[in-house]
Amino acid sequence: MVFSNLNFLFYFFPITLVGYFLLGFSLPLQNIWLLITSLAFYAWGEPMYVFLMIGSIIINWFLGIFIGKYREKKVIKARFFLAGAVIIDVAILIVFKYLSFIIENINLLLGDAKIPDPKIVLPIGISFYTFQAMSYVIDVYRGDAESQKNPLYMGLYIAFFPQMIAGPIVRYNTIEESIRSRKITFDDISIGINRFAIGLCKKVIISNNLAVMNDLFYDLIKTGRSLYEVSAVMAWLAAIGYMLQIYYDFSGYSDMAIGLGRIFGFKFEENFNYPYISMSVGEFWRRWHMSLGTWFKEYVYIPLGGSRVENQDKMVKNTLIVWILTGIWHGASWTFILWGLYNFLFIILERAVGYEKWNLPKWVKHLYGLLVFMFGWILFRSENIYQMREIIKDMFMLNDNTFINDTTLWVIKEKYIIYLLAIVFSAPVFPAFQKKLNDNKDKLYSIFPKIGYICVLSACVIFSVISLIRGGYNPFIYFNF
Amino acid sequence: MxxxxxxxxxxxxxxxxxxxxxxxxxxxxxxxxxxxxxxxxxxxxxxxxxxxxxxxxxxxxxxxERYQAIEGYGVFNRILGKHEINGFDYALDPHNAYEPINFWSEANDISFRTFAQQLVMFRDDVEANGGHFTFLMFPHKMNDAWNKGFDGIPYNDFNEQADKFLHWLDFYGVDYLDFREVLDKSDMTFEEMFYRTDHHWTGTAAFTAFKSLVEYLNDEYKAGLDADGFYTDESNYEFGTIPNSFIGSAGRDVGVGYSGMDLEDFVTVKPLFNNKYEWTCSMGDITRQSLYCEEVLEYESIYDSDMYRYYLQGINSRDKIINCNDPDAPKAFFVRDSFASPLLANIAPLFSETGASWGKFTSDRYVKEEIINGDYDYVFVSYYPENLITEFFKFYAEDVEQYKLDYAIKQGYVREEK
Structure with missing residues (x-):
């Protein structure tokens, strides 16, 4: 089940809301209700793998109790249980996500000695909830959070449906208090609903439409130039389009997750902050999928020493480890690892030359950033090195392809509105508009934009719902992770 | 606020x-x-x-209100002036008709030559039993002759594939009748030949094809069908339309609003004579006076309707129609797709028995045991260009492969496996 489905929007969500608020007299009952509905949400798509998640919850809860118990007085025992929890969590991830990839590469090295591929289906959201589970046991060990005695509350933290499948990755210490006690005001509900609605529109109107085009363009590139000539403009549209698609897809889903959390009284941290206005790769990663970056910083980079190490070589090594892991986290493929290394290279280079302090015109820095991100996403999206090579060659007419053709012109004519909306709203246009609205003290003047906001958002939501009702393409990139 | x-x-x-x-x-x-x-x-x-x-x-x-939402989506796209809808599923053409889009991005291993070779073997078996074999090519809605489309839109145009296939039929001397040429030579407009919201042809176009088929059989094989011209005389039929009543398969996906027009007029063909048929199909054994199923013309919801089933109930995996009025007439069999349904409804009075089998369910065994042994005077394979695919050519596939292998061994290209 995903948020942008009819079964979620008009069945699961209203039923969960009604049940939650009817149980408003008891927070423990509300928490249990959320846990039950969250497990049902997950089981809807993965009836078998819900038990894997329940198993992960029980193991981490159980080991967390011991970590909390021994943390202060018997540190070695606490470390033992921590190591056990982390090893089990990582092992689950390796088996269900990376085993086939590992076996495939061993088989390539061995040649004829074939290890059979178990062909394990990737459970949805496993990367997200195992990272949350590890976050919990590490926070308990560090003393940043108390161990949770109630397994149902622990289950709620890991399985809570708004963020369980695709983040934001919520660190336990940030919502520990909310699980135990929270008050929901109409303000919270209002902020949550608006955020959810905006996320839904981003996902359905912009991302899904871009997805249709990008998947088509990449398929055409995969077909090969002997069968289909991809024009240079089409290749550039594929590259830019995917940049925009993944942003609206993921940030839209994060908006919906954050909005849903808020409705139920949980304040999740932001996951995106207009990353495409960044002027460096370093800045980009402070604005993109921030919860993942924070997780790696808190639980990998800083424990390794971070930047405060005696020599720069160690800092480079620490950064390399983080970026290899970031690449691997995204998927079991060499292109993801290469993508992680690609980002590492630019981050290290920027640090080495002090790029962020350079006094260059903003548009130059911005263009540099956009080009680096774009080529990084080409690497990320490509199924293999061949496809990456072909799209880049097509972009620069190195395949004896034309600059533009009738079909490309037609696609632009049909879809230019989507590209325009996507480009405009990838910048903080909306917050600037909101700020201006709030700063304006003239009530009469400000009423029209407010009515405009209500009408436009309502129209967008209606259009999104109609799009979902008619069926059609509704992929979600980060489901693959 | x-x-x-x-x-x-x-x-x-x-x-x-x-x-x-x-x-x-x-x-x-x-x-x-x-x-x-x-x-x-x-x-x-x-x-x-x-x-x-x-x-x-x-x-x-x-x-x-699912269908209202679909219509609303279509109308919105219309207002925006878009020519494609549903993520490049369909595009409009200059006739405001819905055409599937095809970017031709998938390579396949279809060999029209192999399909033609399979028909050669099929033909040889039919002729060995004293029958005649003909391939019938149904028309495609996208055709330069009547529909050029808008620039740049990669319509789902299978005419090139059809031409390639017919080239191989020519090469191997397999008889065929190309209904694309028949319609091109007729005076009919695009709107008279095809439905806007469906890929099928109208009853009027099918009747024109029926007349040309009878003429072809009489010229080529001295069939002597419809000697007095009764069944091919349009005055013996009532051609009508049910106005503002029809939505085709594409329309049910996308809605009618996208075209900016009303529901289509559905063409009906009512024989002004009575026949008696014993018809065996998926519905069972039925005795009818006409093969035009008027009962499907009434429906509760337009979006759940399928008026094309007016012609012989659309398509069944098997049909057997016994013409009780003329038990001495020749027998015919059609390996076919849904385009053949109106044609079969028209031609059934000319044969004592008309058999039909949906191409994708026509196995090699069925052809050899049922069709070849059925002693049919005329056997047709009748497909629409999009159905020139492996799924519709299961018969004689292994025979052709074996023939090629035997030939290669004989020529020394391949060593025979002991």
């Missing part, structure tokens, strides 16, 4: 109202589907997945 709070109230009200109406629509259908569910699966997880799938399907199909 806090615009976010106002929006929240509107959103919650609309959500619960629409949700309530949708649940009210959906639950009876879910219950009914579960009651009809057959074959309990042993695996509890597979059972769960199956049950979830039933619920999800019902939610998608029975969401409140």
């Amino acid at each position: 806090n615009e976010k709070k106002v929006f929240t109230v509107i959103f919650i009200l609309a959500l619960f109202i629409y949700s309530g109406l949708s649940i009210y629509n959906t639950v009876p259908s879910i219950i009914w589907d579960f009651e009809q569910k057959e074959n309990e699966i042993d695996d509890v997880f597979e059972t769960a997945k199956s049950d979830i799938s039933i619920i999800d399907d019902n939610i998608s199909r029975n969401i409140y």
